[in-house]
Amino acid sequence: MKLSNLGIGTMRVNKLDEMYPAQDMLMQSGQLVQYGTGIMGYGTVPLLVKRKMEEIIRECLDEAGLAEVQLPTIQPKEIWEKSGRWDKYIEDGVMLVTESDKGTFCLAPTAEEAVLEFAREKLKSYKHLPATFYQIGEKYRNEIRNRGYLLRGKSFLMMDAYSFDADKEGLEESYENVRNAYLKIAEKIGIDMLPVVADNGAMGGKKSEEMMLVSPIGEDTILYDEKTKTALNTEILEKENYQEYLKEEYGIEDISNFKETKAIELGHIFQLGTRYSDTMKATFTAQDGKEQPYYMGCYGIGVSRMVAAIYELSVIKDENDNIVGIALPEQIAPFKLQIIAKMEDSEKVKAAEEIYEKLNELGIRTILDDRENINFGARIKDAKVLGTPYIAILGGKVENGKVELEKTKTGEKEILSIDELIKKIAKI
Secondary structure (H helix, E strand, C coil): CEHHHHCCCCCCCCCCCCCCHHHHHHHHCCCEEEEECCEEEECHHHHHHHHHHHHHHHHHHHHCCCEECCCCCEEEHHHHHHHCCHHHHHHHCCCEEEEECCEEEEECCCCHHHHHHHHHCCCCEHHHCCEEEEEEEEEECCCCCCECHHHECCEEEEEEEEEEECCHHHHHHHHHHHHHHHHHHHHHHCCCEEEEECCCHHHCCCEEEEEEEECCCCCEEEEEECCCCEEEEHHHHHCCCHHHHHHHHHCCCCCCCCEEEEEEEEEEEEEEECHHHHHCCCEEECCCCCEEECEEEEEEEEHHHHHHHHHHHCEEECCCCCEEEECCCCCCCCCCEEEEECCCCHHHHHHHHHHHHHHHHCCCCEEEECCCCCCHHHHHHHHHHHCCCEEEEECCCCCCCEEEEEECCCCCEEEEEHHHHHHHHHHC
């Protein structure tokens, strides 16, 4: 990618938000654009980071045997009335609603109703079970407290999945299958995602876990035992029978060693049982010939929220603890290298273009800073704002045919020939 094609000038970044510096940097540099409270547009780099997240999620869910589908994001009022949730969502002010001469519709905040309508047309017999469907698409909620830029918005990208089984035992197996897939997703992305015992709340059902990232910027307070890697949301303690609930559903008998910490919720998984299939009269023909309701599970990952968390984890600081940029993890960064040449030196410019072309031929996405009328120091600062893990600098300090390679996260530098640089980046 050539920066001149994006119409980017010097990316001046002033005093940053103390809680969310990385996302504030994206806002100030024009990589995120806010259209209204909780409504964001993505520039090229964060958009590609989001797509990389989607790619990893798809890879792990497909490997776990889930089937990808696409459900409508605009849904008729009638299917929500079947489940009994329309009035509740309207009363809570969560639903974004549009009325027309063709009927009343909502922008989907979730998709339990829609997926049940989908499933009843496909899963008519026990022979078709178990099945788990997933989708990745926009969801819409009229959030009262829009905070943390991408962490909580009115429009957000979400992976939502729904399992259908013939009985409770099957549901528990599907739940564990998706739970394990979530942990593989976290491993591939490079984050420590922690299953946290949670309250099902308005979703209903009996058992659920939030997938959390321990972080000081989190809005949830959890109790965490570092030794056993067990955690629970403090909301659980508000249940009258919480001790019995923890023992029966999660095998937790003693929480005296648990300590309070803050965490970001990245996902949530639920065992819903037959709540929705009962209310919406969605059944299958069981082996004995009788109609039985599906046992359902539902599973969500906030993809845009995960992007926000990755960016905040990727902040880099100088020796004085001042934030100087972002260094995205190599497995997530859409561009591995940014090339910066001294524009007044034709030999350096030619060498930069050579590196760019060779890496493109190898299928390695690279940024070439070919902008004119921007000084050399500003280019290097901008590279750190864009988050590339490595920067190739062709300036006055290195002789022709050589490149200074800087690792953005640590500031480590080495002088390489062009061939050595290409081999190193290709290996990375």
